Amino acid sequence: MLKFHALGPFQVLDHDSALDLGGLRQQAVLARLLVARGRAVPMTVLIDELWPGDPPAQALSTIQGYVSRLRRALEPGRAPREEAEILVSAPPGYALRTGSDAVDTWLFESLVRAGETGDAAAVWDRMERALGLWRGPALAEFADLPWAAAEAMRLDELRLMAVEQRAEAALRLGRATATIPDLESHASAHPLREEAWRLLALALYRTGRQGDALGALRRARTLLREELGLDLGPTLQRLERDILAQSSHLDSPAPDAAPAGMTAREESALRVVVADDQALVRAGLRVIMENEPGLELVGEAQDGEQAIALIRRTRPDLVLMDISMPRLDGLAAARRILADAAPPKVVMMTTFGTDDNLYAALRAGVSGFVLKTSPPEQLLAAIRAAADGDALIDPAMTTRLIAAFAGHGDPDVPPALKGLTDADLDLIKLVARGQTNQEIAATLSTPEDSIATAITTLLTRLALLDRAQLVVLAYESGLISPGTAP
Numbered sequence: 001m002l003k004f005h006a007l008g009p010f011q012v013l014d015h016d017s018a019l020d021l022g023g024l025r026q027q028a029v030l031a032r033l034l035v036a037r038g039r040a041v042p043m044t045v046l047i048d049e050l051w052p053g054d055p056p057a058q059a060l061s062t063i064q065g066y067v068s069r070l071r072r073a074l075e076p077g078r079a080p081r082e083e084a085e086i087l088v089s090a091p092p093g094y095a096l097r098t099g100s101d102a103v104d105t106w107l108f109e110s111l112v113r114a115g116e117t118g119d120a121a122a123v124w125d126r127m128e129r130a131l132g133l134w135r136g137p138a139l140a141e142f143a144d145l146p147w148a149a150a151e152a153m154r155l156d157e158l159r160l161m162a163v164e165q166r167a168e169a170a171l172r173l174g175r176a177t178a179t180i181p182d183l184e185s186h187a188s189a190h191p192l193r194e195e196a197w198r199l200l201a202l203a204l205y206r207t208g209r210q211g212d213a214l215g216a217l218r219r220a221r222t223l224l225r226e227e228l229g230l231d232l233g234p235t236l237q238r239l240e241r242d243i244l245a246q247s248s249h250l251d252s253p254a255p256d257a258a259p260a261g262m263t264a265r266e267e268s269a270l271r272v273v274v275a276d277d278q279a280l281v282r283a284g285l286r287v288i289m290e291n292e293p294g295l296e297l298v299g300e301a302q303d304g305e306q307a308i309a310l311i312r313r314t315r316p317d318l319v320l321m322d323i324s325m326p327r328l329d330g331l332a333a334a335r336r337i338l339a340d341a342a343p344p345k346v347v348m349m350t351t352f353g354t355d356d357n358l359y360a361a362l363r364a365g366v367s368g369f370v371l372k373t374s375p376p377e378q379l380l381a382a383i384r385a386a387a388d389g390d391a392l393i394d395p396a397m398t399t400r401l402i403a404a405f406a407g408h409g410d411p412d413v414p415p416a417l418k419g420l421t422d423a424d425l426d427l428i429k430l431v432a433r434g435q436t437n438q439e440i441a442a443t444l445s446t447p448e449d450s451i452a453t454a455i456t457t458l459l460t461r462l463a464l465l466d467r468a469q470l471v472v473l474a475y476e477s478g479l480i481s482p483g484t485a486p
Contacts, residue, residue: 008135
């Protein structure tokens with residue numbers, strides 16, 4: 001079954017393998033048809049939108065060639081004269097015809113729309129699944145094309161809606177305490193969204209933090225005045241008055257039945273699966289996790305196929321995956337795992353940091369790399385970072401990994417770090433040296449939450465998936481060189 005992914009690095013997977021879609025311009029044809037959601041896109045529109053303002057003389061035949069090659073990639077078993085079933089001719093152009101569950105953007109949007117109604121538990125489940133489909137900025141490879149930039153903005157707005165619908169559902173389920181950290185991050189990253197501040201203030205109030213709730217609304221008022229010259233909107237002003245009056249309608253409702261997945265995540269340890277073909281490595285990891293509070297080893301696998309079956313059966317939060325295993329290697333297994341709905345985080349393990357597959361895995365959506373020879377605290381740091389939605393490369397691995405690929409340019413790498421401030425460049429250097437947010441905060445004498453916000457802003461600005469890709473960019477752009485000090 002083909003899986004079309006655009007909520008992150010654009011790719012199409014056939015079971016465990018990513019299909020070769022050709023160069024960026026050819027991929028853009030497929031992406032543009034995907035954005036049309038099954039509707040036909042006229043050839044004239046394709047030409048105008050792939051070459052805005054300056055189409056080549058042979059644009060028509062070029063697109064026809066792209067379509068022909070894409071059809072061979074998408075349906076390799078199709079006979080030469082047989083009609084295409086996926087990328088079809090739809091005069092006066094082409095259309096992409098496939099099931100809605102095969103395209104992550106289509107599935108994501110349907111889940112968000114469905115989440116606007118229903119009981120709290122059902123809404124929470126849908127939003128969890130929808131947000132689990134995201135692997136980075138949507139359509140980032142085509143950000144210079146107006147149609148892609150507009151679609152990415154639309155999808156990102158839906159993502160913010162999903163975050164807020166999930167938080168609203170959690171409050172209705174009586175889960176205010178667990179919701180506060182995510183809402184703090186959401187409001188800080190999007191300070192002009194009044195709904196983010198409303199949810200945060202309400203969650204704080206319901207946990208007995210009336211002063212902090214009022215403080216959140218004061219922060220919102222200050223930001224709105226400084227940025228837009230506006231006061232709080234009517235909804236936030238009314239909430240502020242109600243908090244001061246301790247209105248009874250703000251009290252926590254009787255909680256609905258919480259979804260099983262939510263209860264498990266909040267009341268139990270972080271559930272981990274280990275996949276490695278070496279029994280000694282598995283035994284060592286088992287000892288580390290048995291002695292670390294908050295972690296639960298739920299299963300072990302000896303190869304990629306076993307890992308996939310185990311993960312689909314146990315639904316862990318995180319997977320520690322060896323990159324080299326028999327039958328199905330770790331990278332192929334990780335791609336299949338991450339293609340599932342609401343996948344776990346995947347941290348890749350390796351013995352040698354110069355393995356060619358590691359470089360490809362940086363763009364496959366894994367949430368970190370560790371060397372098997374690293375001390376236990378480094379392994380645990382990578383697990384915690386992945387669980388928090390971050391990605392961490394083992395510092396001992398960074399130089400070896402990037403040095404091995406110095407000069408191996410990638411067409412998808414963003415342009416050099418043009419226009420960034422000295423502070424931005426200093427931050428990128430520290431990230432590239434493998435420092436955690438806590439270590440960077442200590443180095444720069446800056447609050448840790450400010451560091452997290454600054455890194456998130458950089459990733460968004462540079463259209464990168466995670467800090468692992470930021471490391472690659474730092475080396476490939478020449479900002480730092482292997483073996484030098486930050």
